Amino acid sequence: MTEVSSPHPLGVTLLPDGTADVAVYSETADSIAVVVVDASGAELSSTTLDTRTGHVFHGVVDGLTVGSRYGLRVDGPWSPADGLRHNVHKLLVDPYARAIAGSVDWNESVFSHLHDEPETRNDEDSASSMIHSVVVGDDFDWGDDAPPRIPLSESVVYEVHVKGFTARHPGVDEDIRGTYAGLAHPAAVQALVDLGVTAVELLPIHQFVQDSHLLEEGRRNYWGYNSIGFLAPHNEYSHAGDTGGQVSEFKSMVKALHAAGIEVILDVVYNHTAEGNHLGPTLSLKGIDNRSYYRLVEEDRGSYFDTTGTGNSLNVGHPAALALIMDSLRYWVTEMHVDGFRFDLASTLTRQDSDLDKHSAFLDLVHQDPTLASVKLIAEPWDTQGYQVGGFPARWSEWNGKFRDDVRDFWRSEPGTLGAFAQRITGSPDVYESTRRPTLASVNFVTAHDGFTLADLNAYDDKHNDANGEDNQDGESDNRSWGCGAEGPTDDEGVLALRARQQRNHLATLLLSAGVPMILGGDEIGRTQQGNNNAYCQDNELSWFDWDSADTDLQAFTRQLIELRKSHAALRPRWFRHDSESDADTYVDFYRADGEKLTDEDWSDGSALSMLVVLASAEDDEVFGWAVNASSETVEFGLPSGSWRQVLSSDPQQAYEESGPSILIADHSFTLLAR
Secondary structure: OOOOOOOOOOEEEEOOOOOEEEEEEOOOOOEEEEEEEOOOOOEEEEEEOOEEEOOEEEEEEOOOOOOOEEEEEEEOOEEHHHOEEOOOOOOEOOOOOOEEEOOOOOOHHHOOEEOOEEEEEOOOOOHHHOOEEEOOOOOOOOOOOOOOOOOHHHOOEEEEOHHHHHOOOOOOOHHHOOOHHHHHOHHHHHHHHHHOOOEEEEOOOEEEOOOHHHHHOOOOOOOOOOEEEEEEEOHHHOOOOOOOHHHHHHHHHHHHHHHOOOEEEEEEOOOOOOOOOOOOOOOOHHHHHHHHHEOEEOOEEEEEOOOOOOOOOEOOOOHHHHHHHHHHHHHHHHOOOOOEEEEOOHHHHHOOOOOOOOOOHHHHHHHHOHHHOOOEEEEOOEEOOEEOOOOOOOOOEEEOHHHHHHHHHHHOOOOOOHHHHHHHHOOOHHHHHHHOOOHHHEEEOOOOOOOOOHHHHOOOOOOOOHHHOOOOOOOOOOOOOOOOOOOOOOOOHHHHHHHHHHHHHHHHHHHHOOOEEEEEOOHHHOOOOOOOOOHHHOOOOOOOOOHHHOOHHHHHHHHHHHHHHHHOHHHOOOOOOEOOOOOOOEEEEEEOOOOOEOOHHHHOOOOOOEEEEEEEEOOOOOOEEEEEEOOOOOEEEEOOOOOEEEEEEOOOOOOOOOEOOEEEEOOOEEEEEEO
């Protein structure tokens, strides 16, 4: 029986008779051919998709089986000024490819235009220099795999790089270090279990391409914010090879983490692709349907509207681009079993026109999609032209940049920060309460991949990005870093002790605050990047975890904090607290050092840098007293009535079995008490 082609789903669908149905969306193409190639890019066969339904070209193709390499050749008008960039001489990646083989060999052939004449079409064939789409089968034994479905109120997120976590891990077999298999290794999984985190948030694992200028300079794109395949796991992280093995290896990693009760959240980059602006390469969408997939400048369609800082932005006002994003999200949930997503520069995805739009088509589609109803959705609520913290719908959580900034300011003794600090540790009610969003809308963090590590935050007054080859001009100048009195490594005992306290202060604030805590992977072992706060191009030991030099005392301290949070509802309220005189299930009271409650006048006192925070929950047997002192002097705190015991402190000299009516808190330190 001859198989009949269908326009849905897009991409390659294997058919029972050994052929494949291929469907590709393009409003502007004249014809589309599917080309089967070998590893060198040499053409084995070419089949023109002979049917068109709406804007979908589709047809039955011989010669496509599991593991086959293929690409698309799209013929159509070349008129860059009108946003039309078709070039049949370029072999293109299928946007719906589930695996991608090889790497781009950067030369002029992968550009549709001549370098010195951007309006002139370049007819050099790119097949031998291109990455290739790969046909993937559906065989995988998930066994009894089930999503952990950990409530946000109990979640502790760990932002980590697939490669960096195990590249130097002594317990992981050397041949699989830095791969999906490496992260699935029992030693790696056990390290996460022992720490107590409930989810890994993986830096981008969608297929991305290396930047040509970095390769020329001997560096590589380490972070991976340069996507080209939204349905394909990045091939360089695969021990099993890149002709489909990366898919089953990724699934095995998810299965292993799930078995340990750990969720997998993906950092996804749907806001732009690696094709850049009008001078960038033609690798996929640009040559298939440039006007549908990318947002062009209305008055100059030869140029790209860019709110990402990368040269292009996806056209989320167009159904084809939205369909690609939504199909990708559903695929990673249904077929790859991931548990959530962190959306890079999510504000760009809400820009149907030029403004941020809380009721954009993208947000509406996500909200109504039943497949996404049970997974975690986290927005990075800004892009290069807008800051949207607090502006996403109730379904979403957000990276709370205010938490990072205000907590850093408080612990570096910035005057007038006590009130802001109080808002952040109680879940940022000033940001979320008025819209009836819970504390869980706030994903709290002090450090993240794009900035200083925690150790460097407290060791360097400014960035040291010289290894990036940009004369230290790249990366943000971080005016909220604080080198604790010295610049970089030192043997001074006082400086070292202060740094140790400050690392603990930041970790404790993160893990004792209302909201969802996110730890930057490696902060718990004192990971340093030697002052580099933009290590995006450092795929080397500067970025990788140095397990042999781990600060095991800090690691134990972090474990204790996570366990405390998990064990006590008072330390992880779902909704905003009120004072003890209300009938709320959870409450918070703020006391001055003299034991009196803080007044409006106290909150406006710009010199105030210490307080006692009393936290309680109807679900807890204990009431907690959290004494924080960001001043440069020791402070004596009067305690509310009752018998208090010390639980934890950032000051190693602070050791009380039971506290009397008052307690001394050293400069730049905290002590947690329980009654």
